[in-house]
Amino acid sequence: xxxxxxxxxxxxxxxxxxxxxxxxxxxxxxxxxxxxxxxxxxxxxxxxxxxxxxxxxxxxxxxxxxxxxxxxxxxxxxxxxxxxxxxxxxxxxxxxxxxxxxxxxxxxxxxxxxxxxxxxxxxxxxxxxxxxxxxxxxxxxxxxxxxxxxxxxxxxxxxxxxxxxxxxxxxxxxxxxxxxxxxxxxxxxxxxxxx
Amino acid sequence: xxxxxxxxxxxxxxxxxxxxxxxxxxxxxxxxxxxxxxxxxxxxxxxxxxxxxxxxxxxxxxxxxxxxxxxxxxxxxxxxxxxxxxxxxxxxxxxxxxxxxxxxxxxxxxxxxxxxxxxxxxxxxxxxxxxxxxxxx
Numbered sequence: 001x002x003x004x005x006x007x008x009x010x011x012x013x014x015x016x017x018x019x020x021x022x023x024x025x026x027x028x029x030x031x032x033x034x035x036x037x038x039x040x041x042x043x044x045x046x047x048x049x050x051x052x053x054x055x056x057x058x059x060x061x062x063x064x065x066x067x068x069x070x071x072x073x074x075x076x077x078x079x080x081x082x083x084x085x086x087x088x089x090x091x092x093x094x095x096x097x098x099x100x101x102x103x104x105x106x107x108x109x110x111x112x113x114x115x116x117x118x119x120x121x122x123x124x125x126x127x128x129x130x131x132x133x134x135x136x137x138x139x140x141x142x143x144x145x146x147x148x149x150x151x152x153x154x155x156x157x158x159x160x161x162x163x164x165x166x167x168x169x170x171x172x173x174x175x176x177x178x179x180x181x182x183x184x185x186x187x188x189x190x191x192x193x194x195x
Numbered sequence: 196x197x198x199x200x201x202x203x204x205x206x207x208x209x210x211x212x213x214x215x216x217x218x219x220x221x222x223x224x225x226x227x228x229x230x231x232x233x234x235x236x237x238x239x240x241x242x243x244x245x246x247x248x249x250x251x252x253x254x255x256x257x258x259x260x261x262x263x264x265x266x267x268x269x270x271x272x273x274x275x276x277x278x279x280x281x282x283x284x285x286x287x288x289x290x291x292x293x294x295x296x297x298x299x300x301x302x303x304x305x306x307x308x309x310x311x312x313x314x315x316x317x318x319x320x321x322x323x324x325x326x327x328x329x330x331x332x
Binding site for chain 2: 004005006008009012013014024068071074
């Protein structure tokens with residue numbers, strides 16, 4: 001009888017997330033990552049006061065740490081060949097890095113244009129081989145939902161593209177990358193007011 | 196024999212990129228693994244059970260943190276350290292490829308690569324998990 005390797009990990013204190021399995025498709029990995037990001041963002045929103053001193057870097061590190069705890073995803077804050085990118089998420093056990101590499105750009109809301117520039121930066125980092133990337137906007141002010149919607153509208157107006165989905169503090173848009181590839185960008189809003 | 200040792204990242208680099216992991220532990224683990232792979236001519240397989248505990252004892256760490264460090268190192272040096280799923284049954288020993296993993300997930304079965312007519316059902320119970328170190332030789 002083979003020793004059960006995953007049961008052993010449980011015994012030493014590693015909780016393997018079985019909601020995703022080896023052999024999952026890239027679409028399943030993207031969906032899994034989206035759900036994890038949304039749940040980490042909700043956690044940040046619930047504890048916004050505790051994180052009131054954190055800026056873009058601190059909040060992104062917090063998200064990276066939480067994603068790394070899934071034991072599925074590896075989130076890094078790093079520079080890639082095209083410059084600085086806030087978050088790079090891979091799933092080394094599940095997919096090779098050149099197939100699954102989900103890049104994200106985080107901004108603390110100051111103006112609509114500042115966040116649209118962040119989107120532009122993100123489109124510069126991705127190569128078009130990866131079909132998905134994401135932005136996170138941290139709202140440190142009281143108004144969040146209306147501003148987030150208006151940011152998405154302005155973004156589509158300025159940069160072109162199509163709105164696929166708009167939910168509470170989440171949007172999905174499709175754009176034509178400079179490589180001519182069609183890419184989908186997730187937009188997450190995190191409402192973490194300072195006061 | 197030219198050996199592909201695992202490069203030593205800088206401490207602050209580890210802490211910046213891998214929050215929550217002790218950089219001292221990561222560096223001792225790399226030193227330890229390098230000292231093993233430089234004497235070998237084949238990759239080193241570290242099965243979760245019981246090898247993690249064995250190697251953890253060697254460097255005086257808990258198996259949990261050795262697992263976490265190996266997991267994160269696999270994202271730095273994917274060509275040298277990789278978490279892999281292995282079929283080790285009936286005298287066969289091979290690393291499962293993408294198609295095998297898909298079959299494993301969707302149908303919980305595997306084909307014998309030498310004779311595809313032989314099918315292993317309930318294959319999730321038959322596979323082993325391991326880190327393979329020193330791949331690129």
